[in-house]
Amino acid sequence: MKVAVVGASGAVGQEFLEVLAERNFPLDELVLFGSARSAGKVYDFKGKKLTVKELKHNDDFKDIDIALTSAGASISKEFASTITKYGAVMIDNSSAFRYDDDVPLVVPEVNPEDSKNRPRNIIANPNCSTIQMVVALKPIENLSKITKIQVATYQAASGAGAQGIAELEEQTKQIANGEEPTIEKFQYQLSMNIIPHIDVFLENGYTKEEMKMNWETKKIMHTDAEVSATCVRVPVARSHSEAIWLETEDELNLQQVREAFDNFKGLTVVDKPEAKEYPMPLFVAGKDDVYVGRLRKDLTNPKGITFWCVGDQIKKGAALNAVQIAEWLIANGEVK
Numbered sequence: 001m002k003v004a005v006v007g008a009s010g011a012v013g014q015e016f017l018e019v020l021a022e023r024n025f026p027l028d029e030l031v032l033f034g035s036a037r038s039a040g041k042v043y044d045f046k047g048k049k050l051t052v053k054e055l056k057h058n059d060d061f062k063d064i065d066i067a068l069t070s071a072g073a074s075i076s077k078e079f080a081s082t083i084t085k086y087g088a089v090m091i092d093n094s095s096a097f098r099y100d101d102d103v104p105l106v107v108p109e110v111n112p113e114d115s116k117n118r119p120r121n122i123i124a125n126p127n128c129s130t131i132q133m134v135v136a137l138k139p140i141e142n143l144s145k146i147t148k149i150q151v152a153t154y155q156a157a158s159g160a161g162a163q164g165i166a167e168l169e170e171q172t173k174q175i176a177n178g179e180e181p182t183i184e185k186f187q188y189q190l191s192m193n194i195i196p197h198i199d200v201f202l203e204n205g206y207t208k209e210e211m212k213m214n215w216e217t218k219k220i221m222h223t224d225a226e227v228s229a230t231c232v233r234v235p236v237a238r239s240h241s242e243a244i245w246l247e248t249e250d251e252l253n254l255q256q257v258r259e260a261f262d263n264f265k266g267l268t269v270v271d272k273p274e275a276k277e278y279p280m281p282l283f284v285a286g287k288d289d290v291y292v293g294r295l296r297k298d299l300t301n302p303k304g305i306t307f308w309c310v311g312d313q314i315k316k317g318a319a320l321n322a323v324q325i326a327e328w329l330i331a332n333g334e335v336k
Contacts, residue, residue, distance in 0.1 A: 001027045001330070004064045007071030008032035008052050009041055011162045012093055015319035016068050021046050025323060026330065033066065035071070057082050064088040065335050066326050070318065084121040089324045089335055093125040097313070098216060100124075105219045107131050108324040109266040110138045114220075115329060120139045123325055128317025129153050129209070129231065129240055130216040135267060135290045135316075136244065136309045137221065139260035144250035146225050151213065153231045154241040155198060155283060160185055161311050165237055172235075186233065195233040207231060239281035240313045245298055254295060257305055261292055266316075271295050279310035287312055288320055 003025070007013040011033070020030070030045055032052045039054035053060065057079070061067065067083045069076055070093035084090050097103040097120075104114035105124045105256045115123055126134075133151060140146060157168040171181040171191035181189045188195055199208035206229070213229040234241075234282045261269045270279050271293035279291035290311040298304025311317055329335045 001335075002029045002031070002063050002065050003027045003081075003326075004031045004033060004061065004067040004088070004224045006055060006067055006069040006079070006125045007075070007093075008043065009038040010070055011036045011158070011314060012070035013044075014317045015314050016070070016323070017043060017045055017320045019315065020321045023323060023327070025327070031060075033060070055079060059086075061088050062086045066091065066329070068319075068322050068326065069093060070322075080120070080122060087121065089118070089326075089329060090122045091125060091325050093318050093322055094195045096124075096126070097122050097211075098124045098126065098212075099219070105216060106325050107134050107220055107321060108328050109180050109264070110134050111220050111222070112325075112332075115325060116332075116334060125318065125322045125325070126216045126220060127212045128159060128313035129155060129229075129242065130213050130220070130309075131317050131321050132240060132311030132313070133213065133242055133244060134217055135311075136261075136292050136307070137217075137246065137266075139225075139264040139267065140246065140248065140252070140257060140305065141221060142198045143252055143256055143260055144248040146221075146223065146246050146248055148247040149217065149225055150245040151227075151229045152243045153198075153213075153229065154194075154234045154236070154243075155225055155231060156234065156236040156238050156240055156313060157186075157190060158238045159198075159240060160233075162238060165326070168235055168237065190233060190235050192235065194235070196230065198231040198233055198251045236281045238285040238312060238314060239278070239310055240317065241275060241281060243306070244309055245304060247298075247301055247303050248305070249303070251303045252305060254297060254305075260293060261295070266290060267292055267294075269293065279308060281310055284310045285312055286315065288316060 033055040073094040157164040168179040209231040210229040214227040268289040278293040294308035
């Protein structure tokens with residue numbers, strides 16, 4: 001098994017290396033690719049020194065079985081045919097192919113079988129906020145069809161990349177020192193503030209980030225459920241949080257939902273409000289699972305359920321999800 005990581009020097013690329021090592025992924029050789037600027041950098045992987053090669057339109061992917069790519073949508077689009085030319089399966093973390101009908105959009109806990117139908121040998125990794133939400137929704141969908149989903153997200157600075165977290169840290173130091181905060185990555189000062197604006201605004205008044213959660217949830221879950229999102233950037237370093245309201249066809253009781261959560265692989269329930277125990281980014285960063293808590297009935301709707309959900313958007317929301325797709329492909333004979 002020969003695996004490539006494209007965009008190895010980026011935040012998700014580095015997370016790929018950590019996740020592959022943590023999970024003892026069954027590979028014989030790992031090859032790292034990056035931009036001309038990143039070429040030549042050396043990274044440690046399980047005690048071995050690996051040098052980043054420059055990504056070019058050549059035959060470097062001839063013997064690659066799986067390529068984990070996270071170098072941005074434009075690079076993914078430009079190099080997709082080069083990467084898949086000789087049969088490599090490209091698992092792409094960018095937004096390049098998420099809405100293409102001939103590219104499956106996969107979360108292994110929810111729709112792994114979609115991975116089999118990949119005419120272009122490309123599988124797309126969903127947006128991080130969508131991934132953690134659908135993992136939490138799936139066990140409820142298994143009980144009764146979800147007809148309506150409303151979500152408000154509280155998204156960490158690192159969701160905007162390494163520059164995002166660096167700006168938050170710098171602003172916090174500047175404010176503490178009585179200095180004017182530097183504002184470059186975000187629309188406004190993020191430290192000691194929240195910004196109800198992620199990605200560009202569309203004609204319907206929603207941002208593209210909010211519409212991603214609509215489009216992607218429907219594609220992943222094969223549902224016609226109504227989905228409405230409000231996405232907010234908060235001054236947290238790592239891990240996204242979401243407040244989720246949903247309505248089901250059948251009225252469910254909380255015990256049913258709690259048991260479904262408890263028995264669902266990829267979810268951890270932390271829900272003891274009397275002991276002040278609930279999921280928080282502070283404790284979820286670096287964890288594999290999506291964490292849920294604050295489970296309760298919606299006071300406005302007998303068929304409504306509401307809960308709180310937290311996940312590490314760099315790990316499960318990006319690198320881990322892609323690696324889990326690769327593991328499923330191997331386990332099911334899709335890659336030999």
